[in-house]
Amino acid sequence: MSGHLMGVYNRAPVEVERGEGARLYAADGTVYLDCVMGISTNALGHAHPKLVQALKDQAEKLWHVSNIFKIPGQDALADRLCQNSFADVVFFTNSGTEAVECALKTARKYHSANGQPERIDIYGFDGSFHGRTYGAINAAANPSYTDGFGPPMAGFHQLKWGDHDAIKAAIAQPTTAAIIVEPVQGEGGCRAMPEQCLRGLRELCDEYGVLIIFDEVQCGMGRTGKLWAHEWAGMAPDIMAIAKALGGGFPVGACLATAEAAKGMTVGAHGSTFGGNPLAMAVGNAAFEEISKPETLANVNEIAGYLKQQLHGLKERFPDVIADVRGKGLLIGIKLIPNNREFMGWARDENHLLVAGGGDNCVRMLPPLNFTRDDAAEAIARFEKTCEFARGKMAG
Numbered sequence: 351m352s353g354h355l356m357g358v359y360n361r362a363p364v365e366v367e368r369g370e371g372a373r374l375y376a377a378d379g380t381v382y383l384d385c386v387m388g389i390s391t392n393a394l395g396h397a398h399p400k401l402v403q404a405l406k407d408q409a410e411k412l413w414h415v416s417n418i419f420k421i422p423g424q425d426a427l428a429d430r431l432c433q434n435s436f437a438d439v440v441f442f443t444n445s446g447t448e449a450v451e452c453a454l455k456t457a458r459k460y461h462s463a464n465g466q467p468e469r470i471d472i473y474g475f476d477g478s479f480h481g482r483t484y485g486a487i488n489a490a491a492n493p494s495y496t497d498g499f500g501p502p503m504a505g506f507h508q509l510k511w512g513d514h515d516a517i518k519a520a521i522a523q524p525t526t527a528a529i530i531v532e533p534v535q536g537e538g539g540c541r542a543m544p545e546q547c548l549r550g551l552r553e554l555c556d557e558y559g560v561l562i563i564f565d566e567v568q569c570g571m572g573r574t575g576k577l578w579a580h581e582w583a584g585m586a587p588d589i590m591a592i593a594k595a596l597g598g599g600f601p602v603g604a605c606l607a608t609a610e611a612a613k614g615m616t617v618g619a620h621g622s623t624f625g626g627n628p629l630a631m632a633v634g635n636a637a638f639e640e641i642s643k644p645e646t647l648a649n650v651n652e653i654a655g656y657l658k659q660q661l662h663g664l665k666e667r668f669p670d671v672i673a674d675v676r677g678k679g680l681l682i683g684i685k686l687i688p689n690n691r692e693f694m695g696w697a698r699d700e701n702h703l704l705v706a707g708g709g710d711n712c713v714r715m716l717p718p719l720n721f722t723r724d725d726a727a728e729a730i731a732r733f734e735k736t737c738e739f740a741r742g743k744m745a746g
């Protein structure tokens with residue numbers, strides 16, 4: 351154990367060695383059923399053969415040239431993303447928070463290019479997570495991520511989830527640039543914004559010339575059973591940040607926008623040395639092809655339906671352990687009565703099931719999108735045993 355890593359993480363005491371599909375193999379021989387998947391990132395499981403091949407092939411050809419040159423694979427992935435979304439243009443990044451940063455900058459630059467540079471205010475929602483850059487922590491305004499990092503950044507404001515009057519008042523302000531929302535919150539505990547609220551937000555923002563930014567870094571790329579979470583609401587944003595599953599486990603993100611919303615993003619307005627590098631593009635194209643297949647999305651809906659039904663059954667049987675089952679598709683939140691961090695440890699150490707933590711005392715089940723019915727049944731059996739174990743612990 352090295353003492354030289356910055357102490358910002360409380361890491362699980364598992365020496366991971368290798369992954370295959372939904373299984374994670376530890377150095378001591380323990381095999382875990384992985385419902386964390388690198389935090390909903392390895393959407394096709396560990397070491398998917400097509401992704402491994404794409405990375406190997408590209409690794410032998412070209413790693414990096416920077417965006418001073420045309421990068422192989424960037425046009426192809428941008429075409430795929432735009433042909434399958436509301437967007438006209440894409441900027442590639444290395445991470446989710448960089449995609450959010452680009453989205454925030456695109457929104458402000460739009461108004462400035464429109465001759466309204468006073469429109470700088472960006473409204474985020476409580477319980478959100480947008481990543482760890484200064485822009486992202488100010489947009490989410492979670493005190494545990496902003497405390498000690500200096501004054502709040504000018505032009506960032508918070509709205510309460512569901513406070514319609516405050517939302518309307520904010521959008522009507524002449525200095526408002528954009529609203530940033532996760533259609534389904536991830537880290538915050540899998541809260542989905544009701545579909546009629548998303549549609550209402552669209553109408554209001556159109557009325558006042560305010561842009562909508564969706565952060566689909568976690569809920570996008572098939573996770574909810576449609577390629578984009580907002581598709582369920584039959585509306586679209588002006589700008590969208592994506593990452594996590596985009597590379598199936600290889601670091602890559604993207605900011606998507608309509609041509610109109612991106613009109614301020616002209617030569618020199620933004621950039622990245624590594625963003626959209628050939629390795630990321632090779633894996634991203636291979637991952638997109640698999641994830642966007644109708645059979646992959648159909649599998650998400652089928653498995654999600656099964657897991658939800660089983661988890662609701664467990665909630666009936668363990669009302670002393672499970673308080674709520676929520677989320678959308680395979681972004682499943684289980685709000686617990688015992689401490690969620692402890693529960694995660696019991697799932698991992700007693701039952702070799704990996705689940706992720708989340709806000710509001712939730713654990714999240716984030717299995718791969720190609721999770722099989724057998725693996726889903728096994729996940730439920732292990733979760734059930736963990737509930738029994740938790741009940742025993744709570745009884746003392």
Ligand SMILES: *Cc1c(COP(=O)(O)O)cnc(C)c1O
Pocket residue numbers: 444445446447448450479480481482532536537565566567568569593594
């Ligand atoms: C993970 C996440 C981010 C940040 O992504 P990083 O790749 O960690 O920078 C932003 N928004 C949401 C919704 C996320 O889940």
